[in-house]
Amino acid sequence: MSVPQVYVFRLRHQWWIDCGIVGLYQVARSLQSKYPDIDISLSSDNQELRFTYSSQDQLREFLRACYEELATRHWNVSTKKQHELREWVVYNRELDRFDCKPKRQPTPIPALFVKGSSWRAEAIPISQLHQDNPTLAQRAEQYIQTEKKTFWGSKKQLLFEPPVCHADLVILPEEKKKKSVCSVCGKASSACEDVSQPAFLLFASNSAAKSFNSELNKPDKLCWECSFLSRFAVETALYRKTNDKLFILQLYAPSVRKMSHLQEKMGVLSAVRELDKEYFLSNIEMKKDGLLYRARKPYEFLWAYYNKVYQLYKEERDKQAADPFILELMKIALDEAPLQMALFVVSPKGQTFMIDELVFYDETAYIFRLLHELSMVEPQVDLKSFYHDLHDPTDDTNPTMYRNRILRRVLEKKLIIEEVERFAFHVSREGHHPNLRHILQFTIFYESLIRKEVGLDIDKEDTMNPEQIKMATQLGKQIVYSARDYLCGSDAKRNDELKKIKGDLFSLRKTRTKADFMSQVNTLQMRYGIIVPKEYVNGVLEQCHFEHFKAYVVTSALNAYNTLMYYKSKEGEKTDE
Numbered sequence: 356m357s358v359p360q361v362y363v364f365r366l367r368h369q370w371w372i373d374c375g376i377v378g379l380y381q382v383a384r385s386l387q388s389k390y391p392d393i394d395i396s397l398s399s400d401n402q403e404l405r406f407t408y409s410s411q412d413q414l415r416e417f418l419r420a421c422y423e424e425l426a427t428r429h430w431n432v433s434t435k436k437q438h439e440l441r442e443w444v445v446y447n448r449e450l451d452r453f454d455c456k457p458k459r460q461p462t463p464i465p466a467l468f469v470k471g472s473s474w475r476a477e478a479i480p481i482s483q484l485h486q487d488n489p490t491l492a493q494r495a496e497q498y499i500q501t502e503k504k505t506f507w508g509s510k511k512q513l514l515f516e517p518p519v520c521h522a523d524l525v526i527l528p529e530e531k532k533k534k535s536v537c538s539v540c541g542k543a544s545s546a547c548e549d550v551s552q553p554a555f556l557l558f559a560s561n562s563a564a565k566s567f568n569s570e571l572n573k574p575d576k577l578c579w580e581c582s583f584l585s586r587f588a589v590e591t592a593l594y595r596k597t598n599d600k601l602f603i604l605q606l607y608a609p610s611v612r613k614m615s616h617l618q619e620k621m622g623v624l625s626a627v628r629e630l631d632k633e634y635f636l637s638n639i640e641m642k643k644d645g646l647l648y649r650a651r652k653p654y655e656f657l658w659a660y661y662n663k664v665y666q667l668y669k670e671e672r673d674k675q676a677a678d679p680f681i682l683e684l685m686k687i688a689l690d691e692a693p694l695q696m697a698l699f700v701v702s703p704k705g706q707t708f709m710i711d712e713l714v715f716y717d718e719t720a721y722i723f724r725l726l727h728e729l730s731m732v733e734p735q736v737d738l739k740s741f742y743h744d745l746h747d748p749t750d751d752t753n754p755t756m757y758r759n760r761i762l763r764r765v766l767e768k769k770l771i772i773e774e775v776e777r778f779a780f781h782v783s784r785e786g787h788h789p790n791l792r793h794i795l796q797f798t799i800f801y802e803s804l805i806r807k808e809v810g811l812d813i814d815k816e817d818t819m820n821p822e823q824i825k826m827a828t829q830l831g832k833q834i835v836y837s838a839r840d841y842l843c844g845s846d847a848k849r850n851d852e853l854k855k856i857k858g859d860l861f862s863l864r865k866t867r868t869k870a871d872f873m874s875q876v877n878t879l880q881m882r883y884g885i886i887v888p889k890e891y892v893n894g895v896l897e898q899c900h901f902e903h904f905k906a907y908v909v910t911s912a913l914n915a916y917n918t919l920m921y922y923k924s925k926e927g928e929k930t931d932e
Contacts, residue, residue, distance in 0.1 A: 359407050362414055362527075364584060366402040367540045370607040370697055371555050371588050372581055376404050377614045378590030381624070382421045382428075390417050399612045399691075415527040422586065426521035429589045430465050433457035435633040444504050445514045446495065453498045456517050462635045463596040464589045464603060467701065467708050468553045469520045476518035480510045522553065524586070525579045537578035547576040554585040556603075556699060556710060591618055593627065593660075595637040595647060600711070602656050603699040604639075610692035617694065620687050621664045626671075639663075646742050652759035653700050653714045654766055655742075661719070662738060665726045681727045688720040716766065725765075728804050729797070736800055740793040747782055748789070757781070768805060770818065772798055776906040779913050780864065788921045791914040798910075799824055819899045819907070826895050827904050830887065831911030834860075837885040839919060853919060856883075860916065864909045869896050872905055 366373050383395050383406075393414065394407035408414040441455035461469045484492040495513050499506065507514050531545035538550060552558050554577055591614075593604040606617040618624045629641045639660070640647035646659035665684070672680035688694050696716040702709045729736045745758035757778040764771045775798050782789050803821045819827070835856060842852040859879060866872040873896075879885050896904060 359409065360411075360414075362406045362408065363398075363401070363403040364580060365540075366609070366611060367581065367584075368609065369539050369555075370605065370695070372539060372584050373609075373611075374591045374605050374607060374614065375584035375587040376611060377618060378425075378587030379421060379584060380404050380611075380615060381590055381618065382424050382587065383417070386417070386420055386424060390420070393417050397611045397615060399610060402609070402611055404611060411527060418526050418583070422521075422524060422526065422583070425587055425590060426519065429462045430469070430521035431459045431517075431519050432462060432635055433459050434635065442504060443507060443514060443517060444495070444499060444502070445517060446491070448515060453495065455502060455504065456514075459517060459520070460635075461520055462589070463594055463601050464592060465521070467556070467601075467703065470706065473520040473522070474518045475520075475523075476507070476512075477515040478507060478512035478518075479515075480512050481506055482511070484513055521586075524583055526583060528579060535576040535578075537581055538575035539577060539581045542578050542580065544578040544580075546579040548579075548582060549574040550577050554582055556701070557713070591623055593623060593639045595639050595650075595656075597651065599702060600651065601699075601701040601703065601708075602650070602653075603701065604656075604660065605697045607695045607697055608692040613690075613692045613694070616691075617687070626667050627660075627664055646739065649743070649746075649755075651755045653698050653712050654759050654763035655755060656700075657696065657698060657714065657716055657766060658722075658762040659742070661722045662726060662742075665723060669730070681723065684723040684727075685720055688723060693717060694719050718766065718768070721768065722766065725801070725804065729800060732800050734796075736797050737793050738797070741797045744790065744793050745778065747778070749782055749785065749787060765801065770802055770805070770903070772802060772903050772906045772910070776864075776910045779910050780861075783913055783917055788917040790921065791910065791917060795828070795910060795914050799828065819903055823895055823899045823904070824907055827907035828911035831908040831913075832915045833887070834863075834879055834883075834885055834908075835912050835915035835919065838879075838883040841883040853916070857916060860909055860912050863912075864905070866905065869901050872896070872901070 364376050364379065366376065380395065380397060387393065387395060390413075392409055394405075396405045396407075397403075398405055406414060406417070408417070437457040437459070441457050443456040443458055445454050445456045446452075447454060460466070479487070481492060481495065484495065492513075495506075498504075506512055507518065525546050528546040534543040534545045535547040536543050537547060550558050551574075588605070591605060593606075595602045606614065606622050608614050608617065621627055623638065628638050630638045631641060640663070642648060646662055647656065650656040650659045668680045668684055672683075694717065696714075696719070698712075698714040698716070700711040700714075702711050726738075729738065742758070745755070745761060747754045747757055750756070757774065761771050761774050761778065764774060775794060779791050779794070783791075799821075802819065803824060806818045806820065838856040838859075839853055842855065859875075859882070863872070863875045863879070866875055876885075876887055880887055
């Protein structure tokens, strides 16, 4: 009877490859029923993935099966259209018949590395087949003509199996005397390869590593374990491909159990995952009205992801009437080891690609608390409308630039009113009158809440308390509604007169000092009969940040103006809400 042996894959403390360890664990668990003699476990004490087996050949076979299963899921998939067309002609030698099989392609992440030369298959050129087996060659050509298909590739080969594009890796090799040291894990192994891009997106390709080595040294080495594990990182990645961008999100923690737990709670094993089974362009959002579907930049993608996770937990716990779900979200974020998000934004460029941004984010608990607080306030903040309203309809080339900027500041616990003011005036030009209510409402509640946060890098003098914010927004509304009453009275048809106030708002916005601001307010008082006690405004201005106070005033005023102009375009309907 053979003595059980143990093989371990330890954490590398390199987040992409460590995610690959969890990916291998997930794939291995899915195949375990076919290999009952192999035991799989995660060890929190030693931070490792453990395989208990009887013989090395048995383990090698199992690891090979895991890799082939991974390739079936991510490297060699067929879209709905490819299933319909079935363009590959394959000859089954056992059954002595021809079949039409669907073409294959890699999913978006492996597609970054797959080239035309990556494809391989057991096949024979039809010209060679004419020499070796003329009868079979004639049958193949007749089948091709009947089915209106073509032979595979430029060499016109007859396939004996569907082609695959995943690399043929060395797995559990016999170690030899001559060894190299792996640049990632530090392990000495005779089975090392040059560091290259398929192992990690930030590695240079093999040719680039050799071409741009300024010291004329050989590229660093990567052991077979790290190379093998790196492929499994795609199993744990959440991704979404748009027209020109690929978003790749990994959930990382310096604990194998925590990372595995994260996949079940908010990763690829949770309800967050929604696989596009027709085209494999995404595994995270399929609904066209979802926030993630609209995301085009990294911070709006992160915000949309957190919002999706929060809403899923909220809906599930509301049905169960269980303990407050926010406690569970806090536990996920804070227990055992810190949680870190790693987000790649990639631009495919023909045969290569560019990393536009790599964002690491570790304030998950803060975002969940913020979303929870925003859902509890009355009136409730409409986060979906807030997100959509930050889209810039006046910019066809970069319509989400402001949304990304503002949400980045929210994610980084920074004040946003000045960015909101810039966005509001930017989109309210050339006859546009967008509804700013949801944006202003979010800003008011967010900046009121963030003042309570501990440890923020914000000077208390730069913040405004809820009472000061309320005073500023009321002043902005009062300016517009008083001007409306003075210019138009009760005659809705005279609302064109209201356009005069927009120039005054721009003048108020351009003021640079408190004295200039008060002078402009006095001008508005005399022009439109606005009643604003000077002592009231001066008192507030002395207590808070002038630029922020002014931003709230003019943004609130612009929102009121846009609302009136919008209802004027709807046959004179007006509201002060």
